[in-house]
Amino acid sequence: MTIIRDQQKRIYIDHAATTPPDPVVIDAMLPYFTQYWQNPSSIYVEAQATRKAIDQSRNKIADLIGAQPNEIIFTSGGTESNTLALRGVIAASQIPDKHIISSAAEHHAILDTLEQIELENLADVSILQVDRLGKINPSDVKKSIKNNTVLVTIMHANNEVGTVNDIAKIAHAIREVNPKTLFHTDAVQSMAHLGANIRELDVDLLTFTGHKMYGPRGAGCLYVRNGTPLQAQILGGGQEERRRAGTEDTAAIVGLAKALELTIERREADIAHEQKLQNLLLSKLPMSIPFSGATGSLKNTERLPGHASFVIGFVEGESILVALDLAGFAASSGSACTTGSIEPSHVLLGMGIPEDLARGSLRFSFGRNNSEKDVHDLLKTLPGIVQKLRSLSPLNNASLPPDWDEWLRN
Ligand SMILES: Cc1ncc(COP(=O)(O)O)c(C=O)c1O
Structure with a gap:
């Protein structure tokens, strides 16, 4: 059994997997x-x-x-x-x-x-x-x-x-x-x-x-x-x-x-709050990590409020999640039901994202209890994790198709 120590502050950003009961x-x-x-x-x-x-x-x-x-x-x-x-x-x-x-x-x-x-x-x-x-x-x-x-x-x-x-x-x-x-x-x-x-x-x-x-x-x-x-x-x-x-x-x-x-009662307030956090992360994360980009639409009208997803080049999404977990963040690589599998997501492949890039997928989904500070804390922590994992990773752009970085210029 894994024990989460009380003094460790946990940041839950996986509301698309499930939400805490109100x-x-x-x-x-x-x-x-x-x-x-x-x-x-x-x-x-x-x-x-x-x-x-x-x-x-x-x-x-x-x-x-x-x-x-x-x-x-x-x-x-x-x-x-x-x-x-x-x-x-x-x-x-x-x-x-x-x-x-x-x-x-x-x-x-x-x-x-x-x-x-x-x-x-x-x-x-x-x-x-x-x-x-x-x-x-x-x-x-x-x-x-x-x-x-x-x-x-x-x-x-x-x-x-x-x-x-x-x-x-x-x-x-x-x-x-x-x-x-x-x-x-x-x-x-x-x-x-x-x-x-x-x-x-x-x-x-x-x-x-x-x-x-x-x-x-x-x-x-x-x-x-x-x-x-x-x-x-x-x-x-x-x-x-x-x-x-x-x-x-x-x-x-x-x-x-x-x-x-x-x-339904809280929808308007929830959406405004979640979009603020989501837009912050969608705009800042690709600038703070080289060779990373958002997946899906950047338009609020075409995207679920609170949802922010990315691909990070030359590193496995699952390794990032383990490191994030140790640092106090609960996030996901995509569908909770396929987490743990080493196969790249069928959704990302269906969108035409090259297989090696799709392996570096991350999904952050914000909810009522998240704050702007959570986004800033994530942005402070994630680049260092990615840099460290990349220095250990055998993945590099040699294994990607020539136009792979098209996907990172969303
Ligand atoms: C789009 C979609 N459909 C179906 C399901 C399955 O729902 P449940 O977990 O309630 O069985 C999920 C769960 O993540 C989902 O995201």
């Missing part, structure tokens, strides 16, 4: 551990209180995103919601020779599920390339839609480079070509910052999760537009109107609804 959220959840822990499907009075809390949470979430209560399915998180969306739509579709469209920058919860769907011969999958910022071009989606395209799944915002896709425009492109094609978006990263007005986004299915917005882990939601055929993937007790079986986690559901409510 004390108000924890307070809202506590009675459902201590007092109202009964099974919501039981008939006695305490159980009815848990059922009521679930219904109220469902109504609240529906209200906050512009949906109907029966369009909300509670799940265990983003991964399960994505799986239910993809597999549930494919299983319910009557179309022979089904086709799905997605993008090269999706989270593994989407890409690995699609790979398995293909292996099981359930559908053909087309993966669209993203541009150098990690963005999907709506006209590429439009061109790829066929008569048998059952589903398009494109993420709202990317977890590694923070790039935001124009979901409403993609929806419009899909509807123009094939109104029968369903559209799902993974809004796990965007929900806290951009929110989701279901009607404006015009999606049929949307995934979000509690732990990226100061709520509990293990609490997620899949919005499913009324009338969308969907087959349950977990069978049993018939909960969630027979779309997702299993005794509901009342505390998690209450926490999810509270977290979303608070996030």
